[in-house]
Amino acid sequence: MRIVVGQGSCGIAAGATKVSTALENEITQRNLPVSLELTGCCGTCYLEPVVDIYDEHNEKTTFVMVTPDMAGELIDIALEGKTPVETQIISAEDMEAQAKQKKVALRNAGSINPEDINDYLAVDGYKAIEKVLTTMSPTEVIEEIKISGLRGRGGAGFPTWFKWNAAYQQKESPKYMVCNADEGDPGAFMDRSVLEGDPHGIIEGMLIGGYAIGASEGIFYVRAEYPLAIKRLEIAIEQAREKGFLGKNILGTGFDFDLWIKAGAGAFVCGEETALIASLEGERGMPRLKPPFPAQKGYWQKPTNINNVETLANVPWIFRNGGAAFAAMGTELSKGTKVFALTGKIKKGGLVEIPMGLSLREVIFDIGGGILDDKAFKAVQMGGPSGGCIPAQLLDTPVDYESITKTGAIMGSGGMVVMDETTCMVEMARFFLDFTRKESCGKCIHCRMGTKRMLEILTRITDGKGKEGDIELLEELCEKVKEGSLCALGGTAPNPVLTTLQYFRDEYEAHIYEHKCPSHQCTHLLTYTISEEACRKCGICARNCPTDAISGSKDVVYVIDQDLCIKCGKCKTVCPFKAVDVD
Amino acid sequence: MQCCKGQGPQAPDPTVSGVDLSLLIPVLEKYKSKPGSLITILQKAQDLYGYLPIDVLDYVASETGIKPPNVYGVATFYTQFRLKPIGKYLIMLCMGTACHVNGASAIEDAICDELKIVDGETTEDNLFTLNNVACLGCCSLSPVMMINGETHAKLTPDKARKILREIRKQDQLETGKEATS
Numbered sequence: 022m023r024i025v026v027g028q029g030s031c032g033i034a035a036g037a038t039k040v041s042t043a044l045e046n047e048i049t050q051r052n053l054p055v056s057l058e059l060t061g062c063c064g065t066c067y068l069e070p071v072v073d074i075y076d077e078h079n080e081k082t083t084f085v086m087v088t089p090d091m092a093g094e095l096i097d098i099a100l101e102g103k104t105p106v107e108t109q110i111i112s113a114e115d116m117e118a119q120a121k122q123k124k125v126a127l128r129n130a131g132s133i134n135p136e137d138i139n140d141y142l143a144v145d146g147y148k149a150i151e152k153v154l155t156t157m158s159p160t161e162v163i164e165e166i167k168i169s170g171l172r173g174r175g176g177a178g179f180p181t182w183f184k185w186n187a188a189y190q191q192k193e194s195p196k197y198m199v200c201n202a203d204e205g206d207p208g209a210f211m212d213r214s215v216l217e218g219d220p221h222g223i224i225e226g227m228l229i230g231g232y233a234i235g236a237s238e239g240i241f242y243v244r245a246e247y248p249l250a251i252k253r254l255e256i257a258i259e260q261a262r263e264k265g266f267l268g269k270n271i272l273g274t275g276f277d278f279d280l281w282i283k284a285g286a287g288a289f290v291c292g293e294e295t296a297l298i299a300s301l302e303g304e305r306g307m308p309r310l311k312p313p314f315p316a317q318k319g320y321w322q323k324p325t326n327i328n329n330v331e332t333l334a335n336v337p338w339i340f341r342n343g344g345a346a347f348a349a350m351g352t353e354l355s356k357g358t359k360v361f362a363l364t365g366k367i368k369k370g371g372l373v374e375i376p377m378g379l380s381l382r383e384v385i386f387d388i389g390g391g392i393l394d395d396k397a398f399k400a401v402q403m404g405g406p407s408g409g410c411i412p413a414q415l416l417d418t419p420v421d422y423e424s425i426t427k428t429g430a431i432m433g434s435g436g437m438v439v440m441d442e443t444t445c446m447v448e449m450a451r452f453f454l455d456f457t458r459k460e461s462c463g464k465c466i467h468c469r470m471g472t473k474r475m476l477e478i479l480t481r482i483t484d485g486k487g488k489e490g491d492i493e494l495l496e497e498l499c500e501k502v503k504e505g506s507l508c509a510l511g512g513t514a515p516n517p518v519l520t521t522l523q524y525f526r527d528e529y530e531a532h533i534y535e536h537k538c539p540s541h542q543c544t545h546l547l548t549y550t551i552s553e554e555a556c557r558k559c560g561i562c563a564r565n566c567p568t569d570a571i572s573g574s575k576d577v578v579y580v581i582d583q584d585l586c587i588k589c590g591k592c593k594t595v596c597p598f599k600a601v602d603v604d
Numbered sequence: 605m606q607c608c609k610g611q612g613p614q615a616p617d618p619t620v621s622g623v624d625l626s627l628l629i630p631v632l633e634k635y636k637s638k639p640g641s642l643i644t645i646l647q648k649a650q651d652l653y654g655y656l657p658i659d660v661l662d663y664v665a666s667e668t669g670i671k672p673p674n675v676y677g678v679a680t681f682y683t684q685f686r687l688k689p690i691g692k693y694l695i696m697l698c699m700g701t702a703c704h705v706n707g708a709s710a711i712e713d714a715i716c717d718e719l720k721i722v723d724g725e726t727t728e729d730n731l732f733t734l735n736n737v738a739c740l741g742c743c744s745l746s747p748v749m750m751i752n753g754e755t756h757a758k759l760t761p762d763k764a765r766k767i768l769r770e771i772r773k774q775d776q777l778e779t780g781k782e783a784t785s
């Protein structure tokens with residue numbers, strides 16, 4: 022019998038380590054022949070901590086939202102066949118949502134122990150590199166990737182075979198294979214999850230890529246904010262070396278390849294290839310003009326190929342199942358599957374992997390369970406600070422590179438932040454501009470100053486000080502920043518503003534001309550009043566008001582002095598009779 | 605990128621810290637001849653000292669042969685590097701999109717009110733430092749904050765206050781014990 026506790030960063034944050042310790046204590050105390058193991062994130066973050074119990078027939082029962090004090094009971098259920106309470110195990114509905122997905126990049130995350138290479142080997146791990154090294158030439162490898170139709174999963178969607186081929190064509194040596202694990206898009210965490218749950222899968226992808234382009238050195242550039250991912254990668258690299266999958270003369274084929282990890286130091290712009298290379302070289306991460314492309318002149322001016330984590334996670338699968346099997350999934354131009362981080366105002370947040378081409382509605386409502394508290398769906402933000410907000414009327418848009426780009430958003434790395442009627446779209450645009458303004462490296466004036474000016478205008482609007490002409494000024498700035506920026510950070514920074522202006526212009530206008538925030542989020546634009554009919558004159562509001570803006574007595578209905586009111590909303594929260602209105 | 609005209613939280617602390625620079629010798633021995641290692645050296649230095657005082661930056665520059673402006677440039681470019689000491693407990697408050705949508709700013713207000721500091725500052729008793737960070741990657745559990753490596757999920761303003769109070773209480777108990785023993 023095996024008990025497996027999901028321990029990705031998200032599971033640990035939800036208390037999985039404490040659950041694991043409690044189970045361990047229980048097992049030692051009762052001296053049971055049960056093995057306790059760990060695994061990565063299975064994607065159902067809303068059910069964390071998740072514990073899988075495998076009986077002697079390897080039948081799995083999944084327990085959800087486990088707390089440490091449930092440990093004893095769980096062992097009872099596992100050993101004595103006691104029937105679990107319905108709420109303790111995964112529901113049929115959640116199983117169904119899982120079944121709608123197709124796991125390729127996430128195939129092992131949440132099922133194998135990421136800290137044990139034997140677990141990876143047991144699921145045919147390193148079989149793909151064996152096949153590649155013993156039966157295929159580099160050009161055949163590239164051809165197979167071309168057949169698969171795999172495109173970069175980091176954001177731009179550039180065909181992977183093309184990049185590999187460009188690096189392969191270079192005569193100069195040495196060449197470098199780099200894995201971009203600088204997942205900076207706030208709201209996306211699939212790369213972290215894959216690294217934590219299946220590090221050997223990425224190492225195998227790197228090996229295949231390295232062989233294809235002719236590199237013997239590979240580098241993982243990992244975000245410093247992901248300490249667990251770094252730790253598990255270190256363990257995996259060490260184990261792969263011990264087993265002879267890394268180092269000299271791999272599998273006796275004469276192919277040499279080794280890997281090392283470079284921890285990033287916190288700069289969003291380092292997700293950009295040339296900035297990443299500058300950072301690898303120990304410099305400030307500032308992009309430079311392309312061409313020359315990294316495939317020509319990259320790390321230390323040598324041919325360098327850079328792929329995103331999720332892209333590489335697909336590679337071993339492609340070589341085990343064939344490029345055609347991968348291409349059979351998805352749409353005409355967007356093949357295979359894509360992982361999305363479904364978050365925000367969603368019932369079932371977590372990681373989902375779906376074949377390309379499913380509609381946004383299917384992802385958000387069928388798999389994600391719909392909107393939190395059954396509020397109205399307003400928009401979904403895709404592509405992070407480089408992307409845009411897709412409104413309700415476009416919910417039937419298929420999820421593929423081309424269709425998403427047509428809406429004004431981008432596929433990006435796969436963040437899907439769902440927003441409901443209480444999210445103000447102007448404030449959302451302000452949030453993203455605040456981010457890009459901070460993360461702009463400062464090289465291009467349009468990006469450095471343009472984002473600052475745009476943020477000032479957006480802040481002015483959300484503060485209720487918007488002026489006539491602000492919208493037009495924003496639009497003009499958007500164009501200029503797009504044109505005048507060297508890299509994609511500046512080139513796409515206006516997207517959140519442009520898409521909200523395109524689909525939610527009325528919200529901007531309400532802020533500026535009516536001094537109202539339709540979503541009741543921008544505090545400066547709110548007016549709190551006490552309803553004469555509903556007020557029972559209890560005075561709780563007045564006692565809780567931090568600025569003594571409320572007056573009244575047990576004989577007189579309470580009123581708010583608008584000049585003194587700081588719009589903190591305390592009165593509305595404390596009123597037992599719901600007599601405080603906000604508009 | 606923000607220009608603070610030398611006054612903001614990112615500006616190098618002009619006071620010389622007087623830390624023991626010899627602690628850095630093994631790190632420099634290992635990395636100084638390896639090109640492209642400046643970020644790694646600074647990361648190791650920050651692990652040793654908790655922050656990067658100006659004398660450490662100067663020392664790294666003189667030992668590696670990298671010009672001081674380039675060392676400062678790198679140290680101020682990346683958000684991971686701190687040029688001022690931090691408190692015993694570092695609060696990293698996630699400001700990612702999911703956390704933002706689920707009310708991170710209300711959590712920030714509560715923390716700032718509870719500790720009487722703003723983003724980037726340290727409490728007078730040197731117990732807490734608040735740092736707003738871009739994304740911790742725990743989006744499904746938003747809003748979240750990480751305190752000394754431990755993640756606290758699904759926060760509400762009250763829950764955040766309670767966590768801070770408990771840490772303070774626990775810390776007082778521990779330091780009290782140390783003082784008496």
